[in-house]
Amino acid sequence: MFQNLEGLMLTCKRALGSDRWHMEELHDQVEDFLLVQANSETYIRVDNVVDVKKRVGDAQAKELLTYCDLFIKANATFVKAYEREERESAG
Numbered sequence: 721m722f723q724n725l726e727g728l729m730l731t732c733k734r735a736l737g738s739d740r741w742h743m744e745e746l747h748d749q750v751e752d753f754l755l756v757q758a759n760s761e762t763y764i765r766v767d768n769v770v771d772v773k774k775r776v777g778d779a780q781a782k783e784l785l786t787y788c789d790l791f792i793k794a795n796a797t798f799v800k801a802y803e804r805e806e807r808e809s810a811g
Contacts, residue, residue: 747779747781750781751776751781751783751784754781754784754787755783755784755787760787764787764788764791766795766798766799766802767802769788769791769792769795769799770792770799770803772788773785773788773789773792776788
């Protein structure tokens with residue numbers, strides 16, 4: 721369905737707009753899509769979970785936010801190592 725993370729984020733942004741316009745069904749469909757294990761494993765990874773969490777928080781996708789929290793907790797060592805590596809390479 722999505723070619724890359726940017727496509728996913730665009731859909732989340734549209735879902736945020738849909739929620740504002742009382743189109744909760746679209747919002748729920750996007751969240752449900754991302755919570756399916758095969759999709760969450762593709763789009764939510766150690767290298768992007770912190771950014772995804774921020775974006776889904778903005779979109780008020782509560783179930784997906786909980787998923788990201790659990791993912792970060794279960795993979796804390798790897799997430800922290802990735803963030804540390806990113807900070808060191810940036811500067």
